[in-house]
Amino acid sequence: xxxxxxxxxxxxxxxxxxxxxxxxxxxxxxxxxxxxxxxxxxxxxxxxxxxxxxxxxxxxxxxxxxxxxxxxxxxxxxxxxxxxxxxxxxxxxxxxxxxxxxxxxxxxxxxxxxxxxxxxxxxxxxxxxxxxxxxxxxxxxxxxxxxxxxxxxxxxxxxxxxxxxxxx
Numbered sequence: 387x388x389x390x391x392x393x394x395x396x397x398x399x400x401x402x403x404x405x406x407x408x409x410x411x412x413x414x415x416x417x418x419x420x421x422x423x424x425x426x427x428x429x430x431x432x433x434x435x436x437x438x439x440x441x442x443x444x445x446x447x448x449x450x451x452x453x454x455x456x457x458x459x460x461x462x463x464x465x466x467x468x469x470x471x472x473x474x475x476x477x478x479x480x481x482x483x484x485x486x487x488x489x490x491x492x493x494x495x496x497x498x499x500x501x502x503x504x505x506x507x508x509x510x511x512x513x514x515x516x517x518x519x520x521x522x523x524x525x526x527x528x529x530x531x532x533x534x535x536x537x538x539x540x541x542x543x544x545x546x547x548x549x550x551x552x553x554x
Contacts, residue, residue: 424449511541
């Protein structure tokens with residue numbers, strides 16, 4: 387495959403690659419950056435592409451791997467390295483144990499409203515708050531994932547209504 391044919395086929399994949407980039411990044415600007423980076427890598431490594439293989443799959447793999455590598459780099463950048471002698475910053479809890487009276491009342495009020503819900507809504511919601519995944523909640527309670535998601539959604543809506551929170 388010549389460079390012109392390769393570039394032509396690559397540009398024909400632009401729309402589907404852009405949609406895939408949007409699905410990965412959920413941001414238009416980041417998707418454009420990812421698309422551009424994918425094109426640069428695909429053109430740079432054109433000699434690695436086997437002419438009898440699928441160009442679309444090859445470029446989608448480049449995009450996915452680029453996204454994963456960028457995500458890992460950004461996660462490393464957010465990691466705090468503690469340079470103090472006694473590791474003070476590393477051991478410092480991000481949660482404060484001191485609560486303001488307003489937040490304590492609010493937490494108790496929310497808890498009371500949760501307890502007033504029917505069990506079919508309360509149980510999945512409480513499990514979700516404890517960190518259970520939708521699938522785990524469904525397996526434990528014998529529910530389908532869609533049912534679990536809708537019950538958690540409706541529980542949030544009921545709580546906001548009962549607490550007088552404007553969610554629009």
